[in-house]
Amino acid sequence: MMNTNELKNKxxxxxxxxxxxxxxxxxYNYLVQDNSTREVYQLSEKQNLAIEEARAQYKRGEFLTDEQSNKEIEEWLGK
Known part of the structure; x- marks a missing residue:
C-alpha cells in the first residue's frame, strides 16, 4: 500500500x-465537492455517554472475543 505522498505523486x-x-x-468536481462537504460529525450527549460506558466495560473486562460473539450470533440464528 502506498503512503499518502506516493499516492499524491502518482x-x-x-x-x-x-x-x-x-x-x-x-x-476536479469530485475533489472540490469531497473537500467542501466534509464536516466533523458531532456526537450527542447520549452517544458520548454510551461510548464512555463501553470504554468502562472494556476496562472491567466486560466484553466478548470475536470467537465468543460469533458463537452467540450462531446460537441466536439457530445454527
Whole structure:
C-alpha cells in the first residue's frame, strides 16, 4: 500500500498525462465537492455517554472475543 505522498505523486502524474477533459473535469468536481462537504460529525450527549460506558466495560473486562460473539450470533440464528 502506498503512503499518502506516493499516492499524491502518482495521481499528479496521471493527471498531467491525461488528455481526457471530461475525466479531468469530473475528477476536479469530485475533489472540490469531497473537500467542501466534509464536516466533523458531532456526537450527542447520549452517544458520548454510551461510548464512555463501553470504554468502562472494556476496562472491567466486560466484553466478548470475536470467537465468543460469533458463537452467540450462531446460537441466536439457530445454527
Amino acid at each position: 495521481l499528479i502524474d496521471q493527471i498531467k498525462a491525461s488528455t481526457d477533459n471530461v475525466l479531468l473535469e469530473e475528477l
